[in-house]
Amino acid sequence: VLGLAAGALAYGAMRRIDEHNLEVLITLALVTGAYAVALQLHLSGPIAMVVAGLFIGNHGARFAMSERTRQHVFQFWELIDEILNSVLFLLIGLEVLVVAQSAEHLPFALVMIPLVLSARFIAVALPISLLAIKQTFTRGAIRLLTWGGLRGGISVALALSLPEGDFKPLILTITYAVVVFSIVVQGLSMKPLVGWFFPPESENDNTSAGTDAGRGG
DSSP: OHHHHHHHHHHHHHHTOOOHHHHHHHHHHHHHHHHHHHHHTTOOHHHHHHHHHHIIIIIIHHHTOOHHHHHHHHHHHHHHHHHHHHHHHHHHHHHHHHHHTOGGGHHHHHHHHHHHHHHHHHHHHHHHHHHTTTSOOOTTHHHHHHHTOOOOHHHHHHHHTSOSOTTHHHHHHHHHHHHHHIIIIIHHHHHHHHHHHSOOHHHHHHHHHHHHHHHHO
């Protein structure tokens, strides 16, 4: 609700002006201001920002921004995204040193990796199984979507934003283990997995051509 209200306020301001530099500043004020208000009200700042971003990035971009403004706003936030991603992964590297010192939490992390994959499998399999009644899905869709559900920056950011407490080190360790497994193991094996389910057309064409030639001979 807070994110929607803040997004609507920024949307109203952006509709009344047509100055791309000022509208970029409005989006920046939306993020910093609404996030601070969310913290003061003990609400989820990240969720509020997601709602506000969806509102401004879709409805606002279509009805409150000119083409020039839209281009400047999107380019600005793409740059911010790259910068924050770099900072986030720097924090990941620094936090790994801290997590490595708390080895007592590693067994919990190793247990959570298959549990997360199982939860992902259930979340993907149930809707696809229901939708498969009326439409056809490609071979291995459930397995591909399950294995392709990578975790990354948002999971780490949410874990780091937790208030200090007895369970924060455990949550951080589990989060980092799941993210590292997701990026390294799932991410690097995704291309071979897709290639296994969907062989390159050139190979199929060559095989078919060879078969036809053999039959012709």
